[in-house]
Structures are given as structure tokens and as C-alpha cells.
Amino acid sequence: MAVSVESLMRKRENIRNLGVIAHIDHGKSTFSDNLLSGAGMLSEELAGKQLYTDFDKQEQERGITIFSANVSIVYPYGGTDYLINLIDTPGHVDFGADVTRAMRAVDGAIVVICAVEGVMPQTETVLRQALKERVKPILFINKTDRLIKELKLSPEDMQKRFEGYIKDVNELIMKYGEPEFREKWLVNVLDGSVTFGSAYKNWAISVPFMQKTKMSFKEVIELTDSDQEKELAKKAPLHDVILESIIKHLPNAFEAQKYRIAKIWQGDLEGETGKDMVECNPNGKLAGVITKVIPDPHAGLVATARLFSGSLKGGEEVYLVGQHKKQRVQQVSVYNGPKRTNITQALSGNIIGIVGLGEAFSGETICNSDEKIPAFDSIKHIFEPVVTKSIEPKNIKDLSKLIDFLKRVNREDPSLEIKINEETGEYLVSGLGELHIEAKVERALKDDGIEIKSSTPIVVYRETIEGVTPHPVEGKSPNKHNKFYVIAEPLEDSIFDALNSGEIPEESLAKIKTETIEMFINKGLERDEAKKILDVHNKNVLINATKGIQYLNETFELLKQAFRDVCEEGPLAKEPCSKLKIKIMDAELHEDAIHRGPAQVIPAVRQAIRDALMESKPRILEPLQIIRVDTPEEIMGEAMNEIQNRRGQVLNIETEQGASIIKAKMPVSDMFGFEGALKSATGGKGFYSLINVVFEKLPASLQEHTIGKVRDRKGLE
Numbered sequence: 001m002a003v004s005v006e007s008l009m010r011k012r013e014n015i016r017n018l019g020v021i022a023h024i025d026h027g028k029s030t031f032s033d034n035l036l037s038g039a040g041m042l043s044e045e046l047a048g049k050q051l052y053t054d055f056d057k058q059e060q061e062r063g064i065t066i067f068s069a070n071v072s073i074v075y076p077y078g079g080t081d082y083l084i085n086l087i088d089t090p091g092h093v094d095f096g097a098d099v100t101r102a103m104r105a106v107d108g109a110i111v112v113i114c115a116v117e118g119v120m121p122q123t124e125t126v127l128r129q130a131l132k133e134r135v136k137p138i139l140f141i142n143k144t145d146r147l148i149k150e151l152k153l154s155p156e157d158m159q160k161r162f163e164g165y166i167k168d169v170n171e172l173i174m175k176y177g178e179p180e181f182r183e184k185w186l187v188n189v190l191d192g193s194v195t196f197g198s199a200y201k202n203w204a205i206s207v208p209f210m211q212k213t214k215m216s217f218k219e220v221i222e223l224t225d226s227d228q229e230k231e232l233a234k235k236a237p238l239h240d241v242i243l244e245s246i247i248k249h250l251p252n253a254f255e256a257q258k259y260r261i262a263k264i265w266q267g268d269l270e271g272e273t274g275k276d277m278v279e280c281n282p283n284g285k286l287a288g289v290i291t292k293v294i295p296d297p298h299a300g301l302v303a304t305a306r307l308f309s310g311s312l313k314g315g316e317e318v319y320l321v322g323q324h325k326k327q328r329v330q331q332v333s334v335y336n337g338p339k340r341t342n343i344t345q346a347l348s349g350n351i352i353g354i355v356g357l358g359e360a361f362s363g364e365t366i367c368n369s370d371e372k373i374p375a376f377d378s379i380k381h382i383f384e385p386v387v388t389k390s391i392e393p394k395n396i397k398d399l400s401k402l403i404d405f406l407k408r409v410n411r412e413d414p415s416l417e418i419k420i421n422e423e424t425g426e427y428l429v430s431g432l433g434e435l436h437i438e439a440k441v442e443r444a445l446k447d448d449g450i451e452i453k454s455s456t457p458i459v460v461y462r463e464t465i466e467g468v469t470p471h472p473v474e475g476k477s478p479n480k481h482n483k484f485y486v487i488a489e490p491l492e493d494s495i496f497d498a499l500n501s502g503e504i505p506e507e508s509l510a511k512i513k514t515e516t517i518e519m520f521i522n523k524g525l526e527r528d529e530a531k532k533i534l535d536v537h538n539k540n541v542l543i544n545a546t547k548g549i550q551y552l553n554e555t556f557e558l559l560k561q562a563f564r565d566v567c568e569e570g571p572l573a574k575e576p577c578s579k580l581k582i583k584i585m586d587a588e589l590h591e592d593a594i595h596r597g598p599a600q601v602i603p604a605v606r607q608a609i610r611d612a613l614m615e616s617k618p619r620i621l622e623p624l625q626i627i628r629v630d631t632p633e634e635i636m637g638e639a640m641n642e643i644q645n646r647r648g649q650v651l652n653i654e655t656e657q658g659a660s661i662i663k664a665k666m667p668v669s670d671m672f673g674f675e676g677a678l679k680s681a682t683g684g685k686g687f688y689s690l691i692n693v694v695f696e697k698l699p700a701s702l703q704e705h706t707i708g709k710v711r712d713r714k715g716l717e
Ligand SMILES: Nc1nc2c(ncn2[C@@H]2O[C@H](COP(=O)(O)OP(=O)(O)OP(=O)(O)O)[C@@H](O)[C@H]2O)c(=O)[nH]1
Pocket: 022, 023, 024, 025, 026, 027, 028, 029, 030, 031, 051, 063, 064, 065, 066, 089, 090, 091, 092, 142, 143, 144, 145, 146, 197, 198, 199, 200, 201
């Protein structure tokens, strides 16, 4: 297998890099099994039952995918071999950042939807993530067997359902796709970009397949109804039908890189490496992104990378752009589920394993050390961490092991934030939800034999302002020789939204360029202000509104540092700040550079910004989840009680054929344990899924109390 993979890596036209994405439980891993079995990597008997890509012990215990898993498959089609680099992604929202990272590595996605549930909230999220990375989708409607056997739908009703689902998916492609691509990327039942089937029973069909084989839908229903599904799987093997759809409708690496690079990399496309990447040139300069890092008992650390240009061999040196470090590659490999097979040389356009990059983190850019390139855009997940737990070792002698573990886990999954509380010495781990922290930190520590004490989950708030500082606020340096005058204002909604949605990508602001300034002006920032943006951090903007202050330009880096410090820890409760516009109005600086160093300027500016915020109606924002609750109609009342008892607000209720869908908005602070409570209130029949996370002003009556609580917890006065 390794030999054929290696030779196939050269044929860029025959490579497909793709991700399997879906709402939780819709059958991604079962589906991936089928493709492995089609390539002879798994027995037909086991296909759909083994869940080869869920090889982690915890995944098997919990029955869900936690880590995205890579597999490279060789598949013969039309007389040639194709190399399919596949990533099976998790569906649980808490592991959504793994999906985001996987989307950087692939060019195409198979959106799996369950024929009973249809398009669910996480279907929308993952499709949106894919389109954001210019990853082209195709659709597989899974669990069709259940429509036939359990729901006993007539062929007409089934068709109606399918039409509805396809329409829903296409609406999402229109909503989230970029104008240049969305129409071309709509899925269509006639051309085979939509397929149907049962991953569990190993069969699939498409219109082109039915035309070719003269198989009818009636036959599918009859074979299913009469328990002859094995027969059906022989006549219409899932892997054959799907691989044809993949090969026909998903782009190869060569085609995809022509339009993807411009979207994910802000460097010069006319430069040497830029051109190499756009052409996916295996003989060009090395450029790639690490999309995953996992510990390996034998190899130390294995990084998964998508190579966009050049090649890589064991023994070669690469430059880690984010870390400003060179490291030597020990081995390169291809993936075979849990196993890796070493190869001599890995080529552009592929997803590969690299051993030896002990300093790498997920999202890191790699290149040749003689041709350093700008980093790829950071891989930003749609949702931010809203839940924190503080942890400490039970036994103080384990402290250094705990610290090492936390550093490592943060490199593996940067959507987990790790901070240390200097007052109390506790480690604070923030994640997307309770399960995120439980599975990736608490459980992993236990497996490593490190015993810890952890707190109950804590909410991460945001700080912002509602008013404008009435007059510039002064901040003085400790030596009194430098003064800064600052005004704070709420950032315009339109700018905030554009930063939030990534329309103005924060990473492109590392160097504020003319195009970036134009983006801000287009979104409604005054030209004078836009031209003087110094920094953007966590959706806060720093503006230098001074005129002709001598030496000020020499302190710009320090101003940014002070601004970033306050963005991370606001004045009310040291929670992160959001939606601020900070303007430096005036300054006085000592003429001697020695007296205006970091130790002088940073505290002065930090203080000026914090004081300005305190004079501008500072407020705490709390995270809320917009959720969808599915429950049978007759027990809808029980579900509503659970929502309303937790400060939840019902936004909408729809009932169809005895099934109710409640849309609600609930504060994260009141949601801990909600899943279990909802299950027990509805006799196991109700469940919920996350649609969105929003931040809103905490009710006035709770402001003081919450600030006090957070400050107490942090040991602040
Ligand atoms: N009846 C039926 N059940 C299926 C089908 N495909 C998957 N399942 C079942 O659905 C459940 C979830 O399947 P998985 O493949 O683990 O789903 P997943 O999308 O990978 O789940 P996560 O990765 O946790 O989001 C399992 O119990 C499967 O056996 C199908 O085509 N028909």
C-alpha cells in the first residue's frame, strides 16, 4: 500500500483530499468504514460496524468521535488508481474546532445527513466551516434504511423528504458560500453530487448509478423490506457509488489550490512560494500547514500536515513560522487509520504525517528555512471557549507533569485555552463546553496517571463599554516622565460584526495594509480613524489619534502590548474585553529612549486604558447559547419547564407530525447539567443541539453580583 500511495502522490490530478462532516451521530464513522472496506483495508463483514476511525479507547467508550482521524485510501476507478486522503471528523459541537482544522487540510467535503433527522444545527455549522475554507461540498443522505423499515414511508413521501433536504443544503450553500463559488457548488441529484443509502447496511445509490445499472428505487425498497440488505449491498456497494461521486465532483489538489491559496494565505501570490502553491508544485519551495498534532507512544509527537507545495523527506530541516524555529524532520508517513506507514518522500497536494516536529502546534505554517513565508491565516473556530474549569494536581509532585501536559494539549487543540491564575496558582482550562474539557483534559490526565482536583465549570464572561469616555484619561509612567491620554468608545456594530464573521480577517492585520484600511472604511469606520489603526485584537481596535508626537512611533510595539494586555484582562473582573475602540489622543514622552522603555510605557498605557474604560459605562456580557430542543409533542411541556427554569427564553416552537422543535436562548451559566436534566425530564426522548453562541449584556440586577463573584474567585480585591 505504501508503495502505491507514494507513487500516486505524484499524480496531483488523481488525488482527492476530503473530510466527512455532519451533525453528531449522522453516521460519518460508519460511512468512512465503508470506504476503507472498498479499498480492501477492512473486511466487508466489519464495514460499518468496526468504526475503524474511532480507534481511541475513549471514543469507543463514549460511542462518539472525539478526534478527527486520517486515512489514505487507494481506489481504482476507470482504469486508474486514485489516492483518497480522508478525514473522519467528530460531530459533537465541543469538538467542532477539530472540524475547522480538518477543513484546512482538505479541498472537498462529504456532508452526511441522517434521513430521519435531516439538516440539523451542526450540519449548518460544519458546512459553514467548509465553505469558509473554500472546501467544496457533496451530499450523502444516510440511514435511508430507517425511512423504509421504521417509518415505512411511501416512495413518494421519501422523495419529498429528500427534495426538502437537498433544498435545505443548497440554501445553506447559498447562504455561506462566496458569490464566486456558491452557484457552481450547489448539489444536484441528477449529476450524482447527491447520493443516498445506508452506511450501516453498506449500500448507496445515485441517479447516474441507477441509470447505468437500471436499478430502481422500488428494488431498493423491496430488498430492504425483505431483509435482503446484503444482496442490496452487493448490487449497489456504497463505496463504488460514493467514490464515483467523489472523483467526479470533488476537486483534485491541483484544481483546488488555484483558488484556495488566495483565501487562506495572505502572502504574495506572485512570489516564488506563492506561485508554487497556486500550482501545487511538488518541485517548488516547501509550504504547508499543520492541522493536527497527536502524541505517539513510539514517535513522540506526530504532526499531520497538508502540503501545498514542495516536498519533504526524513532528515530535512523545516522552518516553523509561528515559533520562528527550525526543526529537523525525522520521518514522513502516510496514514492508515491508527497506523502510519513511513515513506521516502511526501509531495505537495497531500495530507501526510511528520515525525520530529516536537515544537509544532495545530495551525502552524511550515516552509523551507531559506525561503521564509508569511504564516497561513490562523485556523479560527466559529465559537469561542465559554466554559472554564480550574484544575490543580492532587499531589504537588505532579505539578511539572501537569504543566507539561497542559502545554502539549494546548498545542494539539488550540481551541482549549490555558491560563494560570497567578493569585491562586490554579490552572484555568477553557473550552467550548463541559465535554471538551472532560474528554481532552480531565480524562486524558487520568489516563496519564496524573490525579487532579478540578472545579465545577465556570462561565467565561466578556467586558465591554456602553459609553464614551467624557474626556481623555491620563496614564503616567512609574518614572512620571511619560504621559498618555486615552479615550474609549464602543466599536461600531458593523465593524464588530465584520471582525466576528471573519469578513475582516484579524490575522491580515499583523501588518496594516492599504486593503485592510479600505475594508474598515467599507464597513463604516471613519477614514481618519481607519488610517491610524495600530492594532486589532480579539475584536477590539487600537487607534493612534495623536498628531506629530515626537518619538511616539518608537513606542508603537509597547502601546500594542499594553492594549493587548487590557483586551485579555479588563478592569471589572479581569475577563477578556470585546468590542472596544481605544484611541490614544495625546502623549508626552521623555526625549531619552532609556526613560521610555517597556517598564515605563506599558504600565502607563495599560492604566490609561483601564481608567478610560471605567469612565465609559463598563458592563459585563454573558455568553448565551441558542439551542434547538427536539422532543415528542406530548412531553413538550416538560422540556419547556427545563428551559424556563434556567433563565431560558423560548424563541420559537414548531410542531410537525407529533414532533416539536423548540428554539431557545439560554445563559451558559445556567446550562450546566442541562443535557442530563432534559433527558430525565423527557424520559430520554428529548435532546438538544447548539445553533449559536452569542454574548449579551448581563441583566442590570446581576452585574454587581457577577463581578463580585468572579473577582472573589480570582482572588482580586
Ligand atoms: N439504521 C442505520 N443506522 C446507522 C446508519 N449509519 C450509522 N448508523 C448508526 O448511527 C450511530 C452513529 O453512527 P456513527 O457512524 O458513529 O456516527 P458519527 O456521525 O460518526 O458520530 P459522531 O462522530 O460522534 O458525530 C451508530 O449507532 C450507527 O450504527 C445507517 O445507515 N442506518
